[in-house]
Amino acid sequence: MGSIKNEKRVVSRMIRLYCRHKLGLRELPVEYKELEVYAHKRLDNCKFGDKKPACKRCTIHCYRSDMRQKIRDVMRWAGPRMIIYDPIAAIRHLLNI
Numbered sequence: 001m002g003s004i005k006n007e008k009r010v011v012s013r014m015i016r017l018y019c020r021h022k023l024g025l026r027e028l029p030v031e032y033k034e035l036e037v038y039a040h041k042r043l044d045n046c047k048f049g050d051k052k053p054a055c056k057r058c059t060i061h062c063y064r065s066d067m068r069q070k071i072r073d074v075m076r077w078a079g080p081r082m083i084i085y086d087p088i089a090a091i092r093h094l095l096n097i
Contacts, residue, residue, distance in 0.1 A: 003050050004043050004044065004046065004049065004050060004052070006092070007043050007052070008039075008040050008043055009089070010082075010089050010092075010093055011036070011039045011040070011043070011071075012036055012040075013078075013082070013085075013086055013089060014074055014075055014078035014079065014082065015028065015032055015035060015036050015039075015074055015078075016028065017078040017081060017082070017085055018032075018073075018074045018077055018078045019032050021081070022077050022078075031070075035067060035070050035071060035074070038063075038067050039067075039071060042062050042063060045062070046062070047060070054093075055071075056075075
């Protein structure tokens with residue numbers, strides 16, 4: 001995507017969109033705060049660094065299975081809606097820049 005910092009920003013944005021619009025919550029529940037922290041930690045430790053592929057296309061699945069399912073649900077819902085709520089981030093994510 002260009003940088004781990006940018007990946008973190010996108011995943012945080014997706015988690016917030018999911019909680020706000022899908023779950024109808026203004027504040028992040030503890031389990032989604034934990035998911036965000038976990039995702040950031042995984043990004044910090046990614047062996048590919050700034051050259052990392054999209055998680056979906058990655059050959060190494062570094063998420064625990066429970067967290068993988070949770071982030072998959074978030075991304076599946078929030079991903080298509082990013083074009084509405086954060087079009088620049090969505091286009092960058094699609095172009096992997």
